[in-house]
Amino acid sequence: MADPGAFSFTVGTRIPGRHGRTGVISTPHGDIATPAFIPVGTKATVKAVLPETMQELGAQALLANAYHLYLQPGPDIVDEAGGLSKFMNWPGPTFTDSGGFQVMSLGVGFKKVLAMEAVDVRSDDVIAKGKERLATVDDDGVTFRSHLDGSKHRFTPEVSMGIQHQLGADIMFAFDELTTLLNTRAYQEKSLQRTHEWAQRCIDEHERLTAARTHRPYQALFAVIQGAQYEDLRRKACRELESLRGSAGTGFDGYGIGGALEKHNLGAIVGWCCDELPEDKPRHMLGISEPEDIFVAVENGADTFDCVNPSRVARNAAIYVAEGRFNINTARFRRDFTPIDDTCDCYTCANYTRAYIHHLFKAKEMLASTLCTIHNERYTIRLVDRIRESIESGCFDEYKAETLGRWKGRIRTP
Numbered sequence: 001m002a003d004p005g006a007f008s009f010t011v012g013t014r015i016p017g018r019h020g021r022t023g024v025i026s027t028p029h030g031d032i033a034t035p036a037f038i039p040v041g042t043k044a045t046v047k048a049v050l051p052e053t054m055q056e057l058g059a060q061a062l063l064a065n066a067y068h069l070y071l072q073p074g075p076d077i078v079d080e081a082g083g084l085s086k087f088m089n090w091p092g093p094t095f096t097d098s099g100g101f102q103v104m105s106l107g108v109g110f111k112k113v114l115a116m117e118a119v120d121v122r123s124d125d126v127i128a129k130g131k132e133r134l135a136t137v138d139d140d141g142v143t144f145r146s147h148l149d150g151s152k153h154r155f156t157p158e159v160s161m162g163i164q165h166q167l168g169a170d171i172m173f174a175f176d177e178l179t180t181l182l183n184t185r186a187y188q189e190k191s192l193q194r195t196h197e198w199a200q201r202c203i204d205e206h207e208r209l210t211a212a213r214t215h216r217p218y219q220a221l222f223a224v225i226q227g228a229q230y231e232d233l234r235r236k237a238c239r240e241l242e243s244l245r246g247s248a249g250t251g252f253d254g255y256g257i258g259g260a261l262e263k264h265n266l267g268a269i270v271g272w273c274c275d276e277l278p279e280d281k282p283r284h285m286l287g288i289s290e291p292e293d294i295f296v297a298v299e300n301g302a303d304t305f306d307c308v309n310p311s312r313v314a315r316n317a318a319i320y321v322a323e324g325r326f327n328i329n330t331a332r333f334r335r336d337f338t339p340i341d342d343t344c345d346c347y348t349c350a351n352y353t354r355a356y357i358h359h360l361f362k363a364k365e366m367l368a369s370t371l372c373t374i375h376n377e378r379y380t381i382r383l384v385d386r387i388r389e390s391i392e393s394g395c396f397d398e399y400k401a402e403t404l405g406r407w408k409g410r411i412r413t414p
């Protein structure tokens with residue numbers, strides 16, 4: 001059987017009086033110094049950028065998506081290739097999410113996580129106007145139609161575990177039910193119970209597959225904590241997930257904090273969860289990348305976080321700099337022969353001008369996406385690297401105040 005000892009977490013320096021800390025997650029494909037930003041390569045590629053480049057700009061691990069890789073090319077092909085890391089030529093650690101978010105948000109009219117508002121809570125089945133709901137949830141799993149060809153599929157906790165074991169990432173997530181702030185309290189309670197039952201089924205199947213697939217390195221399984229904006233539900237979810245075990249004694253290796261939350265209560269929710277969770281297990285925050293959210297999540301105890309935004313907005317010409325975000329597409333950059341950020345150490349800023357990148361976007365050249373993705377990913381990774389250093393040197397609060405002071409100044413046309 002694969003050795004569970006191949007995965008471990010060591011706590012380093014703490015932020016005094018708070019849950020935030022540095023640490024090291026060790027996986028069969030290498031170590032991750034935390035806090036760490038995990039860039040997203042949804043379909044086993046960070047769009048427009050070579051894996052070697054992602055290494056050069058400091059990415060320590062990448063996160064791919066089980067739903068997308070299940071539909072295309074199929075998890076059996078990734079398995080045959082020797083697992084995700086080999087298949088995509090990324091030698092470092094990898095994560096896969098369970099696919100739950102994608103299948104349950106198909107065709108449904110809510111926006112992703114932080115953008116949601118809890119106003120007018122009326123329905124548990126909110127569907128965008130003019131859209132057919134593509135997924136239905138029951139106690140056993142989710143039936144959905146592929147966004148690619150409309151074909152019908154079904155995910156259950158066992159199916160998600162099977163797919164993620166075939167994909168072979170170092171860190172996997174349990175299959176959970178996605179709720180939104182638009183769901184009622186009664187529904188959140190019911191959903192939490194379902195997620196709890198699914199978590200037990202994930203552990204059982206994970207334990208069975210780990211014992212059966214002796215030829216593969218150990219894969220760690222993280223639970224996902226739901227409970228929306230309700231403190232009692234979040235705390236209850238943490239306690240219950242922490243106590244779950246398989247028949248051979250397998251528990252969760254770490255925890256993902258997911259689900260519906262608003263920006264203003266992000267810190268409180270992470271804090272409630274970290275009050276309850278064991279100190280010696282890593283905590284992943286799903287789907288954040290804005291600097292203010294990163295500081296709040298780290299300070300309250302998140303060790304890793306992922307987000308597709310730095311690369312997604314880069315392909316739409318949006319650039320992150322210390323003073324905020326600006327769009328390189330605007331006409332004022334036509335004759336601007338300076339780098340996009342003269343304080344940045346990335347390949348793009350060392351070699352290209354705003355005028356050139358502006359031209360690439362206007363001419364619809366692919367290199368525009370590559371250069372901007374390199375910069376935005378480097379910006380986010382460097383920000384988190386510096387947060388880690390600031391915790392180690394005992395000046396987290398000073399670094400936070402200085403960074404957010406500049407960022408919130410929002411000088412959008414530097």
Ligand SMILES: [Zn+2]
Nearest residue numbers: 344346349375
């Ligand atoms: Zn740069």
